[in-house]
Amino acid sequence: MKIALLQCNSVTGDVAGNMEHILEDVQQAAAAGAELCVTPELALCGVAPGHYLCAEDFAEGCRKALDHMAETLKGGPALLVGAPVPSVYASGLLSNAAVLVHKGTWQVASRKIYQGGQSGAQGSGPDAEDSRYFDKGISCGILTLGGWRMGVVLCEDAHSEEEAFWKTRYASGHNPLMELVQRGVDALIHMAAAPYSEGAQAAGEHMLSHVAARHHVHLLSVNLVGGNDSRVYNGQSLVFDPTGQLLARGKAFEEDVLVVDTAPSAPGGASSGGKAPEPLCASVEEDCWRALTLGTRDFVRKCGAEKVIVGLSGGIDSSVVCCVAAEALGAENVTGVLMPSPYSSEGSVADALSLAQNLGVATVTLPIEPAMTAFAQVLAPGLDLFEARPGDTTFENLQARIRGTLLSSLANRAGALVLNTGNKSEAAMGYSTLYGDTVGALAVIGDLTKTQTYAVARWYNAHKGEQIIPQQVFDKAPSAELRPGQKDEDSLPPYDELDPVLEDLLLPAAPPVGDNSSPLRLEVRSKLFMAEFKRRQEPLALFISRMPFGAGWQAPVAGRYRLP
Structure with a gap:
């Protein structure tokens, strides 16, 4: 039969x-x-x-x-x-x-x-x-x-x-x-x-x-x-x-x-x-790549759209998302948006432009310094009502929100969807700005840790047989570039230490990675639970792990994890 x-x-x-x-x-x-x-x-x-x-x-x-x-x-x-x-x-x-x-x-x-x-x-x-x-x-x-x-x-x-x-x-x-x-x-x-x-x-x-x-x-x-x-x-x-x-x-x-x-x-x-x-598939990275491209293509098309907008920072996350978008939808349907601030390095801008050129993706550059100045003037009377606090990130977050507004506005005009470029490590630690770098219809790599994102990027270049993602993107330290000399490690543990602990906390293994009461594990767990309120407001992510946020993972928003 x-x-x-x-x-x-x-x-x-x-x-x-x-x-x-x-x-x-x-x-x-x-x-x-x-x-x-x-x-x-x-x-x-x-x-x-x-x-x-x-x-x-x-x-x-x-x-x-x-x-x-x-x-x-x-x-x-x-x-x-x-x-x-x-x-x-x-x-x-x-x-x-x-x-x-x-x-x-x-x-x-x-x-x-x-x-x-x-x-x-x-x-x-x-x-x-x-x-x-x-x-x-x-x-x-x-x-x-x-x-x-x-x-x-x-x-x-x-x-x-x-x-x-x-x-x-x-x-x-x-x-x-x-x-x-x-x-x-x-x-x-x-x-x-x-x-x-x-x-x-x-x-x-x-x-x-x-x-x-x-x-x-x-x-x-x-x-x-x-x-x-x-x-x-x-x-x-x-x-x-x-x-x-x-x-x-x-x-x-x-x-x-x-x-x-x-x-x-x-x-x-x-x-x-x-x-x-x-x-x-020959490798985990190939499996992941094919899942991301299929998920992105179907999400955009089944939502009735054809075009997408991607914010390009010159970093690894936006580079991988842009590559996925070009593969899934065709380079002609992707627009890369560069939004440099006074703190953006020349290298980051050059890397973003080089990536777009290698992919055949059109770009537009929208410097945000004028908007930063205008917001600072408008906000001044209100900010004067409050005493400045140590570690105040008001103007760092403002940069992210200006960028989010620009991306959303371009998407409105183009009838396009914004693809979010945040990764799972950042989402876990709350290392993001609500209504800023969390904007988007779909978080393409929202279920990939930073370590996995680098691995997929290396596989992609090897698969293509050329350096589509510039080598400088791999070499430089991850940074949001929201203040002079800023590095992700100023706020987070190094990703090669953070990601194994994070994966162990999300899907506990026996025995746990490292000391169960180590300062690193306690820090990661504390930030993980505290950031739940942000994750509830972030865009849908493509699920590729066994424990993605928003599916099996559940934690209270208004809670406090504290033991005697």
Whole structure:
């Protein structure tokens, strides 16, 4: 039996567009002889639809799409599509379901179980968000097609390192996968929407291979691809034979139609048409780069924009963001804005211009000294009301806010989005100015530490085979250049010391990095918690780590971490 995994990039809420896209993929798969096509979870309506599900006509629109697909495909292959359908348990609720479209009709083949039930799931991620809107559902379903008994699982947990999805027991007491195995199936079809994070693909492949071999079944896992707000889905759909051997892997960070043949006559019991599995990315940095470019491209385009504005300081952060933007959207859609102050070094301005020239990005230079002078004059009567404090950063923060205003104003005129250039190390320590360098629609590297940002930048230059990001950008000490001679290390620990402690605090390891009560660890932890109020007001960041801010991370804004 030939089965096609449709690794599609759905736009959340665009049921009409997603429907047409899926039908095009089915047509392509049918031309290759596919008898069954399978989409990722919620492919019809898009992942994490949230309150779209509460709109009166949304569920009806999904039903009409299923009706149309059934009519269109009545003479074609069967389609197993992820879609919301009315609950059979609770009036007014929907179920996250796998729907079989076949021979001119459609029916629910499987419904998803949520660990947190109708009142909301514990934890974080797409499952926790979706559980607020979907009912608990029932266990997994079995469909019979072409003489095959196939168990259908809707599950995001297969790529979780902490808890192998085949061992998960839900609040209802069910273990979906084991229930299917015990009922007897020839194959398991896993419809996923698993976001990218470092190391998740390798862990997921190991787990799925184990499942296939342990229970001696074919296992086909189709995963979503594309950017959806903060999350990026990497695709890389998988097919394993009953020995656990990997037969096929879909493209990474690209749409794909992966056709496999489960015929017993094929070597190993299945075949991907003689095509070797798509390779994994060669390095963590390449994975990260592809996730950032895909996430940026989809965020901008799915928001209905084409152009972006990037503030260029001559530093590593803005350099990497500008490179990502040019790769994702085309250099012609990126404008770099230089906003030197009296404290900006000539080298920084030259480095920013050199980067833009290497990328083919247009630039504009807007010196901010006149605005600084005007603000100082306007503010003077008000500032005179307050006594100056040690460490007063009023005029340093003012520079950042002037720059934020200029970027936002240019974006208004151009109909563009501002890409924020802050990194995770700065966000963690509160090393930013609200309404200044925190402006932007998307924080492209907001989930990369400073150390990771340098690593991605070095990989990018090596990948391009030339020094796109000037060497001087790597060589100089990081600085916001808000006062003469300023360096980041004036306010923060050196990044090579800060980042390992930060990562350990966000995702505790055993044993912890260094002394648990060392001055450095205590300083980092204190600043980390104190900066939560800033992070709540920063733009969306593209998630690439296992613990990004704004997802699993939660800390009080009005709190004080102090122990006896």
